[in-house]
Structure formats: C-alpha cells, structure tokens
Amino acid sequence: MEITEIKSFLSINKVKNLDVFFDYETRNLSTFRLKGKCPIFIIANSVDALFYLLSFLERYKINYYIIGRGSNTLIGSCGNIIMIKLGKMFDYIEFEDSHIIAGASCNLGRFVIRCAKNKYDFSFLAGIPGTIGGAVSGNCGTQIESLCDYVESIECLKVIKNKIIKEKIRLKSHNYGYRFLNIDNLVVITKVFLKKERADKELIYINIRENILKKKTNQPLGTFNCGCFFKNPLTSRKTAGELIDNLGLKGFSYGGAVISTKHANFIENGGKATPDDIHNLSKIVAGLVSEKYKIKLEHEVKLVGFEN
Ligand SMILES: Cc1cc2nc3c(=O)[nH]c(=O)nc-3n(C[C@H](O)[C@H](O)[C@H](O)COP(=O)(O)OP(=O)(O)OC[C@H]3O[C@@H](n4cnc5c(N)ncnc54)[C@H](O)[C@@H]3O)c2cc1C
Incomplete structure (x- = not known):
C-alpha cells in the first residue's frame, strides 16, 4: 500500500484513540531538533487502538517506527516510515x-521523583531525558546501574508472522545487557x-541532586543532542568519549553538526545541522577511532531513515 493510499484510508476511517497527523515536522520528535518531515505521525491513546493500528500496518507490510521522547533517536529521511508514539493514556505511575x-x-524525570517520594531510589536516572518505554528498550542507565536490573516484567505487543499479539513477559537476565534489551519479535x-x-x-x-x-x-545538557552517540567499547578500558577526546576532536564540526566541547561522545546540532550532517560526522569519528585504535565503535543512538 502506498503512503497516499494509507493517508486516504486513515482520513476516511477515523479510529477512536488514534490522533493522526500528516506531513509532520520531525524536529518535534527528537531532542536533536533536526528539520525534516515524516508522512504520517500517529499518537495512540489505548492498547486497543495501538493493536488495531499495528495489525493494519503489519497486514499491509507498511514501515513504522515507535518513538518515545526521541532523546536517543536520530531521525533521517522518513519517506515511507510512519512514526508512532504512545500518548497521555500511557503516561502514569502507580505503587x-x-x-x-x-x-x-x-516521563523519566517524573518517574524518578515519584519513586523517590515512595522511597524507591532510581536516582541513577536523574537528569536523563526520555520515557520509561524508551529507557527499558535501551536498558538506560549509568556505567554502574541500569534500569532493566529492576524490571520484573513488561506488557507489550509482539509480531509473529505479521500478526500482532499482546503478551506479558517476565524479564530474565539474558534478555538485557549494556544498553540493549533483546526480546524476540518485540514491537512495543x-x-x-x-x-x-x-x-x-x-x-x-541527596543522590538525585x-x-x-x-x-x-x-x-552539554542545554544543547540539541541525543546523549552519548556511541556505546563504550567493551574491548577497551577507555570510554568512547575518552577515545574521541584523545584524538583532539572536541569542537570538530561537519556541516552544522559539532562534537561537544564539554563531552566528546556527544554530537550536537549546532542549530542548522541536517540529519546527514550528524550521521556523516559520526561516521568520520568512528573511522578515525577505528584507524587509530582498531576499535569499532557501536551506535548507542538509534538511527531511523538511513540506508546504513
Ligand atoms: C542530555 C542527554 C543525556 C543522556 N544521558 C543518558 C545516560 O546517562 N544514560 C543513558 O542510558 N541514556 C542517556 N541518554 C539517552 C536517552 O535519554 C535514554 O536512552 C532514554 O531512555 C531514551 O528514551 P526515549 O523515550 O527518549 O527513547 P527514544 O529515543 O524515543 O527511543 C529509543 C529507542 O527505544 C524504542 N522505544 C521507545 N519507546 C518504546 C516503547 N514504548 N516500546 C518499545 N520500544 C520503544 C525506540 O524505537 C528506539 O529504538 C541521554 C540523552 C540526552 C539527550
């Protein structure tokens, strides 16, 4: 099914609890704040609506991407990709x-504070932007502590042979590791x-402060970035930031993309960067690190809408 056909289908068949936007500005979907458009952006406000939407997209083999706060996602060219976000109905915390x-x-910040009020210490997440869904999906945390260590189970939608199913999954230690969650066929x-x-x-x-x-x-908390661009390599005692800094790359720029002068593993949108500027700068950095240290840096930031 072509994007134009999907647009007319969604315009005619209005679904309860789905807010649909056409030709949406992707600048609003990621903390990189890069200019760009996606053909369709949908906010889902119930599990049933999400189930209906994903079943439809899977049936017609339409590309889609789940986005949270976009604080760990570089959005490129979304020609035929539908962006989907979970709305306010999924924004709650209970004890x-x-x-x-x-x-x-x-919201991760609110999660940390509400947990603190109830005597649960998630202060290691303080100051990290994002949503709980995004944070669990990347096992967000610090070098010492990560969120999935405290996750007992998740409710989710999975896809099996183009069919969406609901499932509650108990997390086991082999399901997650340093900045990843690995659950077969997980969609959202x-x-x-x-x-x-x-x-x-x-x-x-005190810990939060x-x-x-x-x-x-x-x-560089006040600039447009998505946190650490690369994971720390497991084969080196140095962090990715230290390796990049040792090459003297702080402040190095490509187009409108800049390596932060405060933290070498942060790539910033200096204001007018394009998604390709950020992507190309990351490739230059990874190339230089590989040449000098023979270490292959792996992205921590997720890429959507790029060929490689
Ligand atoms: C200034 C700054 C500092 C940061 N510091 C840290 C840090 O110290 N430690 C750290 O780990 N991260 C850090 N980050 C990165 C980021 O904040 C976290 O990874 C955060 O948890 C991402 O959440 P999100 O909702 O923004 O995810 P998004 O960027 O929206 O999505 C990230 C991934 O999660 C998937 N996803 C999102 N929602 C769902 C869902 N409901 N179900 C399934 N998959 C989903 C997306 O498809 C994507 O693959 C930092 C970022 C910034 C900008």
Whole structure:
C-alpha cells in the first residue's frame, strides 16, 4: 500500500484513540531538533487502538517506527516510515504493595521523583531525558546501574508472522545487557512492572541532586543532542568519549553538526545541522577511532531513515 493510499484510508476511517497527523515536522520528535518531515505521525491513546493500528500496518507490510521522547533517536529521511508514539493514556505511575507500575510513555524525570517520594531510589536516572518505554528498550542507565536490573516484567505487543499479539513477559537476565534489551519479535512496550528495595527518602533526594549536578558539569545538557552517540567499547578500558577526546576532536564540526566541547561522545546540532550532517560526522569519528585504535565503535543512538 502506498503512503497516499494509507493517508486516504486513515482520513476516511477515523479510529477512536488514534490522533493522526500528516506531513509532520520531525524536529518535534527528537531532542536533536533536526528539520525534516515524516508522512504520517500517529499518537495512540489505548492498547486497543495501538493493536488495531499495528495489525493494519503489519497486514499491509507498511514501515513504522515507535518513538518515545526521541532523546536517543536520530531521525533521517522518513519517506515511507510512519512514526508512532504512545500518548497521555500511557503516561502514569502507580505503587502497589512492593511494586512500581509505569505506563510506557511515563516521563523519566517524573518517574524518578515519584519513586523517590515512595522511597524507591532510581536516582541513577536523574537528569536523563526520555520515557520509561524508551529507557527499558535501551536498558538506560549509568556505567554502574541500569534500569532493566529492576524490571520484573513488561506488557507489550509482539509480531509473529505479521500478526500482532499482546503478551506479558517476565524479564530474565539474558534478555538485557549494556544498553540493549533483546526480546524476540518485540514491537512495543506498553506497561512496565518494577521492583526495588525501599531506601531512605532524604538520601535519595541527596543522590538525585548530586547526579543532576554531575551531569550538568560533565554533559552539554542545554544543547540539541541525543546523549552519548556511541556505546563504550567493551574491548577497551577507555570510554568512547575518552577515545574521541584523545584524538583532539572536541569542537570538530561537519556541516552544522559539532562534537561537544564539554563531552566528546556527544554530537550536537549546532542549530542548522541536517540529519546527514550528524550521521556523516559520526561516521568520520568512528573511522578515525577505528584507524587509530582498531576499535569499532557501536551506535548507542538509534538511527531511523538511513540506508546504513
Ligand atoms: C542530555 C542527554 C543525556 C543522556 N544521558 C543518558 C545516560 O546517562 N544514560 C543513558 O542510558 N541514556 C542517556 N541518554 C539517552 C536517552 O535519554 C535514554 O536512552 C532514554 O531512555 C531514551 O528514551 P526515549 O523515550 O527518549 O527513547 P527514544 O529515543 O524515543 O527511543 C529509543 C529507542 O527505544 C524504542 N522505544 C521507545 N519507546 C518504546 C516503547 N514504548 N516500546 C518499545 N520500544 C520503544 C525506540 O524505537 C528506539 O529504538 C541521554 C540523552 C540526552 C539527550
């Protein structure tokens, strides 16, 4: 099915709890804030609507991409890609007995504060932008602690032979690792169940303040970026940032894309960058690191709408 046919189908068949936008400005979908358009952007506000939408897209083999806050996603050319976001109905957090239950579009910052109020210490996530769905999907965290260590199970939609199914999955340790979640056929996380020992509330607030201060000192929080562009290589004692910094690349630019002068693993949109500027700069950096250190840097940022 062509994009124009999908547009007319969605215009005629209005579905409850699906907000549909045509020719949407992708600048609003990622913290890189790069100019661009996607043909169709849809906000889903119930599991049923999401189920209906994904079943339709799978049946007609239409490309789509799930986006959270876009704080870890570089969006390129979305010619025939439909962008889908979980809306306000998925933005909640509840506390039951010793469990924390969060909707997938729950804001990470609010999650940290609500957990602190209930004596759960997720201060290691303080200052990290995003949604719980995006954070679980990339096992977000620090070099010491990661979110999936505290995830008991997820409710999600999976695709098997072009059919969408709902499932609740208990996370096992082999399902996740350093900045990845690996669940066969996973399409979208809708709800997350977490468990953690309670801690002293005042201590949690101190940790939150300290971690935010640390981030403000070491990272360019006020610029347009998507956090660390590359994962830290497992084969080196140096972080990706240290390897890039050692090559003297802080401040190096390509088109409108710049290596942060504060943290060498952050690529910034200096204001007028295109998605290709960011992508090309990342390729130059990875090439130089490979040439000098024989280390292949792997993207931490997810790419959508690029050929390679
Ligand atoms: C200034 C800054 C600092 C950062 N610091 C850190 C840090 O310290 N540690 C760290 O780990 N990250 C960091 N990040 C990266 C980012 O904030 C996290 O990875 C965050 O968890 C991404 O969440 P998101 O909702 O923005 O994901 P998105 O960028 O929207 O999506 C990321 C991936 O998750 C998938 N996804 C999103 N929602 C869902 C869902 N509901 N179900 C299934 N898949 C989904 C997307 O398809 C995509 O593959 C930083 C980013 C910035 C801008």
